[in-house]
Amino acid sequence: MAETGGMPQTVRVGTRASALALTQTGHVADALTALGGGEHELVRVRTDGDRLTGSLASLGGTGVFVTALRDALLEGRCDVAVHSFKDLPTAVSPGLVVAAVPVREDPRDALCARDGRTLATLPRGASVGTGSPRRAAQLRAARPDLEVVDIRGNVDTRLKRIEADLDAVVLARAGLARLGRLDAVTEALPFDVMTPACAQGALAVEVRAEDAAAGTPLARALAALDHRPTHLAVLAERALLSRLEAGCAAPVGAHAHLGADDVLTLEAVVLRVDGTAALRRTASTTLAGGVAGPDGADPAAAAGRTALAAAALGTRLAEDLLAAGAADLAELGA
Structure with missing residues:
Protein backbone atom coordinates (compact mmCIF):
# COMPACT_ATOMS: atom_id res chain seq x y z
CA MET A 1 0.00 0.00 0.00
CA VAL A 103 -12.56 -13.76 14.93
CA ARG A 104 -15.13 -16.23 13.66
CA GLU A 105 -18.84 -15.90 14.38
CA ASP A 106 -20.72 -18.97 15.63
CA PRO A 107 -20.48 -21.28 12.58
CA ARG A 108 -23.65 -23.28 13.23
CA ASP A 109 -26.59 -23.38 10.85
CA ALA A 110 -29.84 -21.96 12.16
CA LEU A 111 -33.41 -23.13 11.67
CA CYS A 112 -35.92 -20.32 11.29
CA ALA A 113 -39.41 -21.80 11.50
CA ARG A 114 -43.03 -20.89 11.97
CA ASP A 115 -44.49 -20.98 15.48
CA GLY A 116 -41.10 -21.35 17.17
CA ARG A 117 -40.66 -24.90 15.85
CA THR A 118 -37.42 -26.86 16.10
CA LEU A 119 -36.23 -29.46 13.62
CA ALA A 120 -37.66 -32.21 15.81
CA THR A 121 -41.05 -30.54 16.20
CA LEU A 122 -41.68 -29.56 12.57
CA PRO A 123 -44.82 -31.37 11.40
CA ARG A 124 -44.46 -34.38 9.14
CA GLY A 125 -44.07 -33.28 5.50
CA ALA A 126 -43.12 -29.72 6.45
CA SER A 127 -41.43 -27.67 3.71
CA VAL A 128 -37.94 -26.40 4.52
CA GLY A 129 -36.02 -24.08 2.21
CA THR A 130 -32.28 -24.04 1.57
CA GLY A 131 -30.00 -23.30 -1.38
CA SER A 132 -27.26 -25.61 -0.08
CA PRO A 133 -26.88 -29.27 -1.13
CA ARG A 134 -24.96 -29.82 2.13
CA ARG A 135 -27.86 -28.55 4.24
CA ALA A 136 -30.40 -30.38 2.09
CA ALA A 137 -28.62 -33.73 2.50
CA GLN A 138 -28.34 -33.32 6.27
CA LEU A 139 -31.99 -32.26 6.55
CA ARG A 140 -32.99 -35.41 4.67
CA ALA A 141 -30.73 -37.52 6.86
CA ALA A 142 -32.26 -36.12 10.06
CA ARG A 143 -35.88 -35.94 8.84
CA PRO A 144 -36.53 -38.02 5.67
CA ASP A 145 -40.19 -36.97 5.79
CA LEU A 146 -39.46 -33.28 5.13
CA GLU A 147 -39.96 -31.59 1.78
CA VAL A 148 -36.68 -29.80 1.06
CA VAL A 149 -37.16 -26.84 -1.30
CA ASP A 150 -34.32 -25.17 -3.23
CA ILE A 151 -34.34 -21.41 -2.67
CA ARG A 152 -32.17 -18.40 -3.54
CA GLY A 153 -32.11 -14.78 -2.44
CA ASN A 154 -30.77 -12.61 0.34
CA VAL A 155 -31.52 -13.18 4.01
CA ASP A 156 -34.68 -11.05 4.10
CA THR A 157 -36.03 -12.70 0.93
CA ARG A 158 -35.52 -16.15 2.42
CA LEU A 159 -37.06 -15.25 5.77
CA LYS A 160 -40.16 -13.86 4.03
CA ARG A 161 -40.68 -17.28 2.44
CA ILE A 162 -41.61 -18.60 5.92
CA GLU A 163 -44.75 -16.49 5.95
CA ALA A 164 -45.43 -16.98 2.23
CA ASP A 165 -45.07 -20.67 1.36
CA LEU A 166 -42.55 -22.50 3.57
CA ASP A 167 -42.63 -23.87 7.09
CA ALA A 168 -38.97 -23.08 7.73
CA VAL A 169 -35.65 -22.09 6.18
CA VAL A 170 -32.08 -22.94 7.18
CA LEU A 171 -29.51 -20.12 7.15
CA ALA A 172 -26.04 -19.53 8.54
CA ARG A 173 -26.36 -18.23 12.08
CA ALA A 174 -23.34 -15.96 11.49
CA GLY A 175 -25.10 -13.98 8.79
CA LEU A 176 -28.18 -13.53 10.95
CA ALA A 177 -26.00 -12.37 13.85
CA ARG A 178 -24.19 -9.80 11.70
CA LEU A 179 -27.53 -8.45 10.44
CA GLY A 180 -29.08 -8.33 13.91
CA ARG A 181 -31.69 -10.94 12.97
CA LEU A 182 -31.10 -13.62 15.61
CA ASP A 183 -34.71 -13.06 16.66
CA ALA A 184 -35.69 -15.17 13.63
CA VAL A 185 -33.77 -18.23 14.88
CA THR A 186 -35.89 -20.96 16.45
CA GLU A 187 -33.02 -23.46 16.80
CA ALA A 188 -29.25 -23.34 16.40
CA LEU A 189 -28.64 -26.77 14.88
CA PRO A 190 -26.00 -28.88 16.67
CA PHE A 191 -22.89 -29.98 14.77
CA ASP A 192 -23.85 -33.66 14.84
CA VAL A 193 -27.13 -32.87 13.09
CA MET A 194 -25.96 -30.12 10.71
CA THR A 195 -22.19 -29.88 10.27
CA PRO A 196 -21.45 -26.43 8.77
CA ALA A 197 -19.75 -25.62 5.51
CA CYS A 198 -15.97 -25.33 5.54
CA ALA A 199 -15.05 -21.84 6.84
CA GLN A 200 -18.67 -20.96 7.63
CA GLY A 201 -18.88 -17.95 9.94
CA HIS A 227 -7.21 -14.11 14.70
CA ARG A 228 -4.76 -17.00 14.61
CA PRO A 229 -7.01 -19.70 16.15
CA THR A 230 -9.74 -18.94 13.61
CA HIS A 231 -7.23 -18.80 10.76
CA LEU A 232 -5.77 -22.20 11.67
CA ALA A 233 -9.19 -23.83 12.03
CA VAL A 234 -10.24 -22.55 8.62
CA LEU A 235 -6.97 -23.70 7.05
CA ALA A 236 -7.69 -27.26 8.25
CA GLU A 237 -11.26 -27.19 6.94
CA ARG A 238 -10.27 -25.83 3.54
CA ALA A 239 -7.39 -28.28 3.15
CA LEU A 240 -9.90 -31.08 3.65
CA LEU A 241 -12.21 -29.55 1.05
CA SER A 242 -9.33 -29.16 -1.41
CA ARG A 243 -8.19 -32.78 -1.07
CA LEU A 244 -11.75 -34.01 -1.50
CA GLU A 245 -12.00 -31.87 -4.65
CA ALA A 246 -15.30 -30.60 -3.34
CA GLY A 247 -16.88 -27.16 -3.60
CA CYS A 248 -19.97 -25.50 -2.15
CA ALA A 249 -22.18 -27.69 -4.36
CA ALA A 250 -20.93 -30.88 -2.64
CA PRO A 251 -22.64 -32.35 0.45
CA VAL A 252 -19.56 -31.93 2.66
CA GLY A 253 -19.42 -30.32 6.08
CA ALA A 254 -16.48 -29.67 8.41
CA HIS A 255 -15.71 -27.87 11.62
CA ALA A 256 -12.34 -27.38 13.31
CA HIS A 257 -11.55 -25.75 16.63
CA LEU A 258 -8.42 -25.03 18.61
CA GLY A 259 -8.78 -26.30 22.16
CA ALA A 260 -6.68 -26.52 25.28
CA ASP A 261 -2.97 -27.27 24.98
CA ASP A 262 -2.99 -26.16 21.32
CA VAL A 263 -4.87 -29.26 20.13
CA LEU A 264 -6.59 -28.62 16.80
CA THR A 265 -9.55 -30.95 16.23
CA LEU A 266 -11.35 -31.38 12.91
CA GLU A 267 -14.66 -33.15 12.35
CA ALA A 268 -16.03 -33.74 8.86
CA VAL A 269 -19.00 -35.41 7.20
CA VAL A 270 -19.61 -36.47 3.60
CA LEU A 271 -23.14 -37.40 2.61
CA ARG A 272 -25.06 -38.90 -0.26
CA VAL A 273 -27.13 -36.12 -1.81
CA ASP A 274 -30.41 -37.75 -0.81
CA GLY A 275 -29.22 -38.06 2.81
CA THR A 276 -29.53 -41.85 2.89
CA ALA A 277 -25.85 -42.48 3.77
CA ALA A 278 -23.06 -40.53 5.43
CA LEU A 279 -19.43 -40.86 6.49
CA ARG A 280 -18.29 -38.96 9.57
CA ARG A 281 -14.70 -38.82 10.80
CA THR A 282 -12.71 -36.83 13.39
CA ALA A 283 -8.97 -36.20 13.72
CA SER A 284 -6.74 -33.95 15.79
CA THR A 285 -3.18 -32.71 16.01
CA THR A 286 -1.11 -30.84 18.56
CA LEU A 287 0.45 -27.69 17.13
CA ALA A 288 4.08 -28.01 18.20
CA GLY A 289 5.23 -24.86 19.93
CA GLY A 290 1.71 -23.50 20.10
CA VAL A 291 -0.07 -20.93 17.98
CA ALA A 292 2.59 -18.27 18.56
CA GLY A 293 5.53 -20.68 18.43
CA PRO A 294 8.08 -21.46 21.14
CA ASP A 295 9.73 -18.65 23.06
CA GLY A 296 12.56 -17.13 21.10
CA ALA A 297 11.45 -18.59 17.78
CA ASP A 298 11.09 -16.47 14.67
CA PRO A 299 7.37 -15.51 14.64
CA ALA A 300 7.00 -15.86 10.87
CA ALA A 301 8.65 -19.30 10.88
CA ALA A 302 6.48 -20.42 13.81
CA ALA A 303 3.34 -19.19 12.06
CA GLY A 304 4.36 -21.04 8.93
CA ARG A 305 4.86 -24.29 10.82
CA THR A 306 1.49 -24.13 12.55
CA ALA A 307 -0.23 -23.31 9.25
CA LEU A 308 1.36 -26.34 7.60
CA ALA A 309 0.31 -28.54 10.53
CA ALA A 310 -3.29 -27.30 10.31
CA ALA A 311 -3.44 -27.93 6.57
CA ALA A 312 -1.86 -31.37 7.02
CA LEU A 313 -4.63 -32.28 9.47
CA GLY A 314 -7.27 -31.45 6.88
CA THR A 315 -5.50 -33.42 4.18
CA ARG A 316 -5.07 -36.43 6.47
CA LEU A 317 -8.74 -36.51 7.43
CA ALA A 318 -9.74 -36.17 3.77
CA GLU A 319 -7.54 -39.15 2.90
CA ASP A 320 -9.32 -41.15 5.62
CA LEU A 321 -12.71 -40.23 4.17
CA LEU A 322 -11.62 -41.08 0.63
CA ALA A 323 -10.30 -44.46 1.78
CA ALA A 324 -13.72 -45.12 3.31
CA GLY A 325 -15.51 -44.42 0.00
CA ALA A 326 -16.38 -40.71 0.24
CA ALA A 327 -15.75 -40.01 -3.46
CA ASP A 328 -18.34 -42.54 -4.62
CA LEU A 329 -20.81 -41.60 -1.89
CA ALA A 330 -20.96 -37.91 -2.81
CA GLU A 331 -19.68 -38.08 -6.41
CA LEU A 332 -16.73 -35.90 -5.47
CA GLY A 333 -14.47 -34.64 -8.23
CA ALA A 334 -17.16 -35.46 -10.80
Whole structure:
Protein backbone atom coordinates (compact mmCIF):
# COMPACT_ATOMS: atom_id res chain seq x y z
CA MET A 1 0.00 0.00 0.00
CA ALA A 2 1.49 3.29 -1.03
CA GLU A 3 1.81 6.16 1.43
CA THR A 4 1.89 9.90 0.91
CA GLY A 5 3.96 12.17 3.16
CA GLY A 6 4.30 9.42 5.73
CA MET A 7 0.53 9.07 6.01
CA PRO A 8 -1.47 6.13 4.64
CA GLN A 9 -3.70 6.73 1.66
CA THR A 10 -7.41 6.04 1.92
CA VAL A 11 -7.93 2.28 1.79
CA ARG A 12 -10.47 1.23 -0.83
CA VAL A 13 -12.35 -1.80 0.48
CA GLY A 14 -14.18 -3.89 -2.12
CA THR A 15 -17.53 -5.43 -1.26
CA ARG A 16 -20.62 -6.95 -2.76
CA ALA A 17 -23.67 -4.72 -2.47
CA SER A 18 -25.95 -7.06 -0.48
CA ALA A 19 -26.99 -5.99 3.00
CA LEU A 20 -24.98 -8.81 4.59
CA ALA A 21 -21.86 -8.10 2.53
CA LEU A 22 -22.02 -4.37 3.28
CA THR A 23 -22.47 -5.05 7.00
CA GLN A 24 -19.59 -7.48 7.36
CA THR A 25 -17.31 -5.44 5.10
CA GLY A 26 -18.12 -2.32 7.10
CA HIS A 27 -17.09 -4.07 10.31
CA VAL A 28 -13.76 -5.11 8.78
CA ALA A 29 -13.12 -1.66 7.30
CA ASP A 30 -13.86 0.04 10.61
CA ALA A 31 -11.54 -2.39 12.40
CA LEU A 32 -8.69 -1.71 9.96
CA THR A 33 -9.09 2.03 10.50
CA ALA A 34 -9.19 1.58 14.29
CA LEU A 35 -5.99 -0.51 14.08
CA GLY A 36 -4.16 2.29 12.28
CA GLY A 37 -4.63 1.16 8.68
CA GLY A 38 -5.86 4.56 7.52
CA GLU A 39 -9.22 5.98 6.54
CA HIS A 40 -11.34 3.86 4.21
CA GLU A 41 -14.02 3.98 1.59
CA LEU A 42 -16.22 1.13 0.37
CA VAL A 43 -16.15 0.16 -3.30
CA ARG A 44 -19.23 -1.81 -4.40
CA VAL A 45 -18.53 -4.57 -6.91
CA ARG A 46 -21.27 -6.52 -8.70
CA THR A 47 -20.53 -10.25 -8.97
CA ASP A 48 -22.01 -13.05 -11.06
CA GLY A 49 -23.71 -14.37 -7.94
CA ASP A 50 -25.58 -11.06 -7.64
CA ARG A 51 -26.42 -10.80 -11.33
CA LEU A 52 -27.47 -14.33 -12.31
CA THR A 53 -30.42 -16.44 -11.19
CA GLY A 54 -30.69 -20.15 -10.54
CA SER A 55 -29.18 -22.51 -7.97
CA LEU A 56 -25.60 -22.00 -6.84
CA ALA A 57 -24.68 -25.39 -8.28
CA SER A 58 -26.02 -24.42 -11.71
CA LEU A 59 -24.11 -21.12 -11.60
CA GLY A 60 -20.81 -22.86 -10.99
CA GLY A 61 -20.79 -23.11 -7.20
CA THR A 62 -17.71 -21.88 -5.37
CA GLY A 63 -16.32 -18.63 -6.76
CA VAL A 64 -19.54 -17.19 -8.15
CA PHE A 65 -19.41 -14.35 -5.58
CA VAL A 66 -15.63 -13.92 -5.71
CA THR A 67 -14.20 -13.47 -9.20
CA ALA A 68 -15.30 -9.89 -9.76
CA LEU A 69 -13.89 -8.80 -6.38
CA ARG A 70 -10.57 -10.47 -7.14
CA ASP A 71 -10.46 -8.80 -10.54
CA ALA A 72 -11.04 -5.43 -8.86
CA LEU A 73 -8.07 -6.10 -6.55
CA LEU A 74 -5.74 -7.18 -9.33
CA GLU A 75 -6.76 -4.24 -11.53
CA GLY A 76 -6.15 -1.74 -8.71
CA ARG A 77 -9.77 -0.65 -8.34
CA CYS A 78 -9.69 -1.56 -4.65
CA ASP A 79 -6.98 -2.36 -2.09
CA VAL A 80 -8.81 -4.86 0.12
CA ALA A 81 -11.61 -7.33 -0.59
CA VAL A 82 -13.77 -8.89 2.11
CA HIS A 83 -15.31 -12.29 1.40
CA SER A 84 -17.40 -14.79 3.27
CA PHE A 85 -14.57 -17.33 3.53
CA LYS A 86 -16.79 -20.25 2.57
CA ASP A 87 -17.30 -18.58 -0.86
CA LEU A 88 -13.58 -18.61 -1.72
CA PRO A 89 -12.32 -21.37 -4.03
CA THR A 90 -9.61 -23.45 -2.36
CA ALA A 91 -7.17 -22.89 -5.24
CA VAL A 92 -4.64 -20.08 -4.72
CA SER A 93 -5.28 -16.92 -6.74
CA PRO A 94 -1.89 -15.72 -8.14
CA GLY A 95 -0.90 -12.32 -6.81
CA LEU A 96 -3.40 -12.33 -3.95
CA VAL A 97 -3.24 -13.51 -0.33
CA VAL A 98 -5.68 -13.80 2.54
CA ALA A 99 -3.89 -11.44 4.91
CA ALA A 100 -6.37 -11.60 7.80
CA VAL A 101 -9.14 -13.79 9.16
CA PRO A 102 -11.01 -11.97 11.95
CA VAL A 103 -12.56 -13.76 14.93
CA ARG A 104 -15.13 -16.23 13.66
CA GLU A 105 -18.84 -15.90 14.38
CA ASP A 106 -20.72 -18.97 15.63
CA PRO A 107 -20.48 -21.28 12.58
CA ARG A 108 -23.65 -23.28 13.23
CA ASP A 109 -26.59 -23.38 10.85
CA ALA A 110 -29.84 -21.96 12.16
CA LEU A 111 -33.41 -23.13 11.67
CA CYS A 112 -35.92 -20.32 11.29
CA ALA A 113 -39.41 -21.80 11.50
CA ARG A 114 -43.03 -20.89 11.97
CA ASP A 115 -44.49 -20.98 15.48
CA GLY A 116 -41.10 -21.35 17.17
CA ARG A 117 -40.66 -24.90 15.85
CA THR A 118 -37.42 -26.86 16.10
CA LEU A 119 -36.23 -29.46 13.62
CA ALA A 120 -37.66 -32.21 15.81
CA THR A 121 -41.05 -30.54 16.20
CA LEU A 122 -41.68 -29.56 12.57
CA PRO A 123 -44.82 -31.37 11.40
CA ARG A 124 -44.46 -34.38 9.14
CA GLY A 125 -44.07 -33.28 5.50
CA ALA A 126 -43.12 -29.72 6.45
CA SER A 127 -41.43 -27.67 3.71
CA VAL A 128 -37.94 -26.40 4.52
CA GLY A 129 -36.02 -24.08 2.21
CA THR A 130 -32.28 -24.04 1.57
CA GLY A 131 -30.00 -23.30 -1.38
CA SER A 132 -27.26 -25.61 -0.08
CA PRO A 133 -26.88 -29.27 -1.13
CA ARG A 134 -24.96 -29.82 2.13
CA ARG A 135 -27.86 -28.55 4.24
CA ALA A 136 -30.40 -30.38 2.09
CA ALA A 137 -28.62 -33.73 2.50
CA GLN A 138 -28.34 -33.32 6.27
CA LEU A 139 -31.99 -32.26 6.55
CA ARG A 140 -32.99 -35.41 4.67
CA ALA A 141 -30.73 -37.52 6.86
CA ALA A 142 -32.26 -36.12 10.06
CA ARG A 143 -35.88 -35.94 8.84
CA PRO A 144 -36.53 -38.02 5.67
CA ASP A 145 -40.19 -36.97 5.79
CA LEU A 146 -39.46 -33.28 5.13
CA GLU A 147 -39.96 -31.59 1.78
CA VAL A 148 -36.68 -29.80 1.06
CA VAL A 149 -37.16 -26.84 -1.30
CA ASP A 150 -34.32 -25.17 -3.23
CA ILE A 151 -34.34 -21.41 -2.67
CA ARG A 152 -32.17 -18.40 -3.54
CA GLY A 153 -32.11 -14.78 -2.44
CA ASN A 154 -30.77 -12.61 0.34
CA VAL A 155 -31.52 -13.18 4.01
CA ASP A 156 -34.68 -11.05 4.10
CA THR A 157 -36.03 -12.70 0.93
CA ARG A 158 -35.52 -16.15 2.42
CA LEU A 159 -37.06 -15.25 5.77
CA LYS A 160 -40.16 -13.86 4.03
CA ARG A 161 -40.68 -17.28 2.44
CA ILE A 162 -41.61 -18.60 5.92
CA GLU A 163 -44.75 -16.49 5.95
CA ALA A 164 -45.43 -16.98 2.23
CA ASP A 165 -45.07 -20.67 1.36
CA LEU A 166 -42.55 -22.50 3.57
CA ASP A 167 -42.63 -23.87 7.09
CA ALA A 168 -38.97 -23.08 7.73
CA VAL A 169 -35.65 -22.09 6.18
CA VAL A 170 -32.08 -22.94 7.18
CA LEU A 171 -29.51 -20.12 7.15
CA ALA A 172 -26.04 -19.53 8.54
CA ARG A 173 -26.36 -18.23 12.08
CA ALA A 174 -23.34 -15.96 11.49
CA GLY A 175 -25.10 -13.98 8.79
CA LEU A 176 -28.18 -13.53 10.95
CA ALA A 177 -26.00 -12.37 13.85
CA ARG A 178 -24.19 -9.80 11.70
CA LEU A 179 -27.53 -8.45 10.44
CA GLY A 180 -29.08 -8.33 13.91
CA ARG A 181 -31.69 -10.94 12.97
CA LEU A 182 -31.10 -13.62 15.61
CA ASP A 183 -34.71 -13.06 16.66
CA ALA A 184 -35.69 -15.17 13.63
CA VAL A 185 -33.77 -18.23 14.88
CA THR A 186 -35.89 -20.96 16.45
CA GLU A 187 -33.02 -23.46 16.80
CA ALA A 188 -29.25 -23.34 16.40
CA LEU A 189 -28.64 -26.77 14.88
CA PRO A 190 -26.00 -28.88 16.67
CA PHE A 191 -22.89 -29.98 14.77
CA ASP A 192 -23.85 -33.66 14.84
CA VAL A 193 -27.13 -32.87 13.09
CA MET A 194 -25.96 -30.12 10.71
CA THR A 195 -22.19 -29.88 10.27
CA PRO A 196 -21.45 -26.43 8.77
CA ALA A 197 -19.75 -25.62 5.51
CA CYS A 198 -15.97 -25.33 5.54
CA ALA A 199 -15.05 -21.84 6.84
CA GLN A 200 -18.67 -20.96 7.63
CA GLY A 201 -18.88 -17.95 9.94
CA ALA A 202 -15.38 -16.75 9.00
CA LEU A 203 -14.40 -13.79 6.85
CA ALA A 204 -11.40 -13.64 4.51
CA VAL A 205 -9.66 -10.30 4.06
CA GLU A 206 -7.80 -10.53 0.77
CA VAL A 207 -5.17 -8.13 -0.61
CA ARG A 208 -2.46 -8.01 -3.24
CA ALA A 209 0.54 -10.02 -2.04
CA GLU A 210 2.90 -7.04 -2.13
CA ASP A 211 0.56 -4.98 0.07
CA ALA A 212 0.41 -7.68 2.76
CA ALA A 213 4.21 -7.73 3.00
CA ALA A 214 4.93 -4.01 2.59
CA GLY A 215 5.32 -3.02 6.25
CA THR A 216 2.79 -0.20 5.77
CA PRO A 217 0.06 0.89 8.20
CA LEU A 218 -2.39 -1.28 6.25
CA ALA A 219 -0.14 -4.35 6.45
CA ARG A 220 0.31 -3.85 10.20
CA ALA A 221 -3.44 -3.40 10.70
CA LEU A 222 -4.13 -6.60 8.75
CA ALA A 223 -1.66 -8.52 10.92
CA ALA A 224 -3.33 -7.19 14.06
CA LEU A 225 -6.82 -8.07 12.76
CA ASP A 226 -5.90 -11.68 12.06
CA HIS A 227 -7.21 -14.11 14.70
CA ARG A 228 -4.76 -17.00 14.61
CA PRO A 229 -7.01 -19.70 16.15
CA THR A 230 -9.74 -18.94 13.61
CA HIS A 231 -7.23 -18.80 10.76
CA LEU A 232 -5.77 -22.20 11.67
CA ALA A 233 -9.19 -23.83 12.03
CA VAL A 234 -10.24 -22.55 8.62
CA LEU A 235 -6.97 -23.70 7.05
CA ALA A 236 -7.69 -27.26 8.25
CA GLU A 237 -11.26 -27.19 6.94
CA ARG A 238 -10.27 -25.83 3.54
CA ALA A 239 -7.39 -28.28 3.15
CA LEU A 240 -9.90 -31.08 3.65
CA LEU A 241 -12.21 -29.55 1.05
CA SER A 242 -9.33 -29.16 -1.41
CA ARG A 243 -8.19 -32.78 -1.07
CA LEU A 244 -11.75 -34.01 -1.50
CA GLU A 245 -12.00 -31.87 -4.65
CA ALA A 246 -15.30 -30.60 -3.34
CA GLY A 247 -16.88 -27.16 -3.60
CA CYS A 248 -19.97 -25.50 -2.15
CA ALA A 249 -22.18 -27.69 -4.36
CA ALA A 250 -20.93 -30.88 -2.64
CA PRO A 251 -22.64 -32.35 0.45
CA VAL A 252 -19.56 -31.93 2.66
CA GLY A 253 -19.42 -30.32 6.08
CA ALA A 254 -16.48 -29.67 8.41
CA HIS A 255 -15.71 -27.87 11.62
CA ALA A 256 -12.34 -27.38 13.31
CA HIS A 257 -11.55 -25.75 16.63
CA LEU A 258 -8.42 -25.03 18.61
CA GLY A 259 -8.78 -26.30 22.16
CA ALA A 260 -6.68 -26.52 25.28
CA ASP A 261 -2.97 -27.27 24.98
CA ASP A 262 -2.99 -26.16 21.32
CA VAL A 263 -4.87 -29.26 20.13
CA LEU A 264 -6.59 -28.62 16.80
CA THR A 265 -9.55 -30.95 16.23
CA LEU A 266 -11.35 -31.38 12.91
CA GLU A 267 -14.66 -33.15 12.35
CA ALA A 268 -16.03 -33.74 8.86
CA VAL A 269 -19.00 -35.41 7.20
CA VAL A 270 -19.61 -36.47 3.60
CA LEU A 271 -23.14 -37.40 2.61
CA ARG A 272 -25.06 -38.90 -0.26
CA VAL A 273 -27.13 -36.12 -1.81
CA ASP A 274 -30.41 -37.75 -0.81
CA GLY A 275 -29.22 -38.06 2.81
CA THR A 276 -29.53 -41.85 2.89
CA ALA A 277 -25.85 -42.48 3.77
CA ALA A 278 -23.06 -40.53 5.43
CA LEU A 279 -19.43 -40.86 6.49
CA ARG A 280 -18.29 -38.96 9.57
CA ARG A 281 -14.70 -38.82 10.80
CA THR A 282 -12.71 -36.83 13.39
CA ALA A 283 -8.97 -36.20 13.72
CA SER A 284 -6.74 -33.95 15.79
CA THR A 285 -3.18 -32.71 16.01
CA THR A 286 -1.11 -30.84 18.56
CA LEU A 287 0.45 -27.69 17.13
CA ALA A 288 4.08 -28.01 18.20
CA GLY A 289 5.23 -24.86 19.93
CA GLY A 290 1.71 -23.50 20.10
CA VAL A 291 -0.07 -20.93 17.98
CA ALA A 292 2.59 -18.27 18.56
CA GLY A 293 5.53 -20.68 18.43
CA PRO A 294 8.08 -21.46 21.14
CA ASP A 295 9.73 -18.65 23.06
CA GLY A 296 12.56 -17.13 21.10
CA ALA A 297 11.45 -18.59 17.78
CA ASP A 298 11.09 -16.47 14.67
CA PRO A 299 7.37 -15.51 14.64
CA ALA A 300 7.00 -15.86 10.87
CA ALA A 301 8.65 -19.30 10.88
CA ALA A 302 6.48 -20.42 13.81
CA ALA A 303 3.34 -19.19 12.06
CA GLY A 304 4.36 -21.04 8.93
CA ARG A 305 4.86 -24.29 10.82
CA THR A 306 1.49 -24.13 12.55
CA ALA A 307 -0.23 -23.31 9.25
CA LEU A 308 1.36 -26.34 7.60
CA ALA A 309 0.31 -28.54 10.53
CA ALA A 310 -3.29 -27.30 10.31
CA ALA A 311 -3.44 -27.93 6.57
CA ALA A 312 -1.86 -31.37 7.02
CA LEU A 313 -4.63 -32.28 9.47
CA GLY A 314 -7.27 -31.45 6.88
CA THR A 315 -5.50 -33.42 4.18
CA ARG A 316 -5.07 -36.43 6.47
CA LEU A 317 -8.74 -36.51 7.43
CA ALA A 318 -9.74 -36.17 3.77
CA GLU A 319 -7.54 -39.15 2.90
CA ASP A 320 -9.32 -41.15 5.62
CA LEU A 321 -12.71 -40.23 4.17
CA LEU A 322 -11.62 -41.08 0.63
CA ALA A 323 -10.30 -44.46 1.78
CA ALA A 324 -13.72 -45.12 3.31
CA GLY A 325 -15.51 -44.42 0.00
CA ALA A 326 -16.38 -40.71 0.24
CA ALA A 327 -15.75 -40.01 -3.46
CA ASP A 328 -18.34 -42.54 -4.62
CA LEU A 329 -20.81 -41.60 -1.89
CA ALA A 330 -20.96 -37.91 -2.81
CA GLU A 331 -19.68 -38.08 -6.41
CA LEU A 332 -16.73 -35.90 -5.47
CA GLY A 333 -14.47 -34.64 -8.23
CA ALA A 334 -17.16 -35.46 -10.80
